[in-house]
Amino acid sequence: LLAAQGSGGVATYHPVLDQQSLRRLQLGTELEAAMADGQISVVFQPIVDTRTADIVSVETLVRWAHPRYGDISPDDFISLAEQIGRIGLLTDHVLDRALDRCRRWLDQDIALSVAVNLSAHCLAEPDIVERVRRALRRHGVPGELLTLELTEGSVVDDTVRNSTVLADLHALGLRLSMDDFGTGYSSLSQLRLLPIDELKIDKSFVLGMSTSSNESFIARSIVELAHNLGLRVVAEGVEDEMTRDLLTQMGCDKLQGFLVSRPLPEDRLEG
Ligand code: C2E
Ligand code: MG
Ligand code: MG
Ligand code: MG
Numbered sequence: 001l002l003a004a005q006g007s008g009g010v011a012t013y014h015p016v017l018d019q020q021s022l023r024r025l026q027l028g029t030e031l032e033a034a035m036a037d038g039q040i041s042v043v044f045q046p047i048v049d050t051r052t053a054d055i056v057s058v059e060t061l062v063r064w065a066h067p068r069y070g071d072i073s074p075d076d077f078i079s080l081a082e083q084i085g086r087i088g089l090l091t092d093h094v095l096d097r098a099l100d101r102c103r104r105w106l107d108q109d110i111a112l113s114v115a116v117n118l119s120a121h122c123l124a125e126p127d128i129v130e131r132v133r134r135a136l137r138r139h140g141v142p143g144e145l146l147t148l149e150l151t152e153g154s155v156v157d158d159t160v161r162n163s164t165v166l167a168d169l170h171a172l173g174l175r176l177s178m179d180d181f182g183t184g185y186s187s188l189s190q191l192r193l194l195p196i197d198e199l200k201i202d203k204s205f206v207l208g209m210s211t212s213s214n215e216s217f218i219a220r221s222i223v224e225l226a227h228n229l230g231l232r233v234v235a236e237g238v239e240d241e242m243t244r245d246l247l248t249q250m251g252c253d254k255l256q257g258f259l260v261s262r263p264l265p266e267d268r269l270e271g
Contacts, residue, residue, distance in 0.1 A: 027077065028084040030066075035093055039065050042097045043263035047115070047234060047256040050248050057147065059115040059256065060098040061263050062090065082121045091122050092131060099139035099146070101266065106141065115147040117179065123150070129168040136172065143173025149200065151179050170195040177234070182222055192229055199226045203237025206257070210242040223250045 034040050044058040064072040081087040098114040105112050122128050136143055148169060170176060177198040178191070182205055201222045208215035219235065226233035235247050238257030247255060 024080055024083075027066075027072075027080055028086075031064075031077065031081060031084070031086055032089070034064060034066070035089065039067070040090070040093060041065070041265070042094055043265050044101065044114075044269055045256060045263035046261045047254050048260050050252055050255050055112065056254060057113040057115055058101075058269070059149070059263075060094055060101075060117075062094050062117075078119060082119060087119050087121045088125055088128075088131075091116075091118065092135070095132070095135050096139075099135055099141045102141050102145055103139045106145075111145065113145045113147055113175075115149050115177065118148045118150055120151060123165050129165065129172070132169060132174070133172055136174075144175075146174040147177050147198070148174060149177045149179040150196075151184070166195050182218060188225070196231060198232040198234060200234045200236050200256075201252070203257070206235045206237040206243060206247075207239065209246055210240050216246055219247065219252075220250050223247075223252050227251065 031040075041063050042060050043063055044060055046055045047057040047059060048054060049056050062074050062078075064074075064077055066072050078087070078090075081090045095116050098116050102112065102114045118128075125131075132146075132148075136146065150166075166176060175197040176195060177200055178196050179200050180202040181199040183202045199222060201219055205215050205218045205222075209219055223233050232253045234254040234256060235243075235252050236256045238244055238247065238255045238259050240259060243257075244255060244259055
């Protein structure tokens with residue numbers, strides 16, 4: 001109905017659709033074309049070993065350069081892609097770019113792992129394990145070099161339903177990382193039972209560390225929790241040296257943030 005009327009008339013005949021809903025509808029239909037069009041790209045943000053400062057991994061972050069609206073944040077269009085059933089397609093695209101980058105490093109004898117964000121919706125897709133397996137095989141990348149970052153809410157919402165999916169993904173040899181840790185509702189006992197390898201301290205805590213002792217205390221608690229559970233721990237959102245030094249003292253394993261590097265397009269990554 002909406003499509004038949006054309007975008008011009010919708011607001012007039014359906015005043016219940018506000019500007020924001022309209023824009024979402026439009027963006028939804030544009031997203032698929034945008035992927036084919038090359039408007040969707042990825043950037044890579046280095047993650048370093050706290051002790052050696054060596055780059056040990058890069059996180060793949062999706063970008064949409066919209067011809068009319070300019071750069072749209074993934075925080076805005078990921079949920080949209082989920083709502084219109086296109087998140088699987090988007091994820092496959094990002095995974096493909098990440099594994100392609102990883103493969104070309106391997107060809108230069110560089111074993112650098114790549115991290116890809118996996119939305120909650122994707123964990124519920126019946127063929128997700130098979131798609132990841134095929135992508136790894138297609139690029140000839142060993143599972144050990146891939147990390148999937150899961151948001152806390154997505155994993156714990158329905159632990160029972162997701163438990164085989166996580167185990168099956170883990171069986172591919174890849175690492176599972178709990179993203180934005182500390183912002184969701186995970187029970188600690190569930191965390192112990194899930195095949196998680198790593199916690200990422202949410203940047204909301206890390207950003208406040210240099211000015212707030214509360215934030216530092218939370219970060220320290222997460223580092224200790226992770227280590228007590230035998231997990232590695234990464235801090236995201238490290239913007240200043242004081243925060244880096246605090247995290248180093250706490251024994252945080254890896255650091256990610258603007259202090260180290262902003263997310264970079266592929267052609268600026270090499271230098
Ligand atoms: P995230 O996975 O927690 O990624 C970290 C976000 O923090 C990124 O924002 C990154 O640019 C930003 N960041 C990194 N270091 C710093 C810092 O030092 N200071 C500050 N202020 N920010 C920093 P970005 O790229 O806008 O992505 C936002 C979120 O969108 C991601 O959060 C992730 O949840 C989601 N996302 C991004 N790409 C994908 C994707 O391919 N698939 C899915 N499902 N979600 C994605
Ligand atoms: Mg992430
Ligand atoms: Mg995060
Ligand atoms: Mg986030």
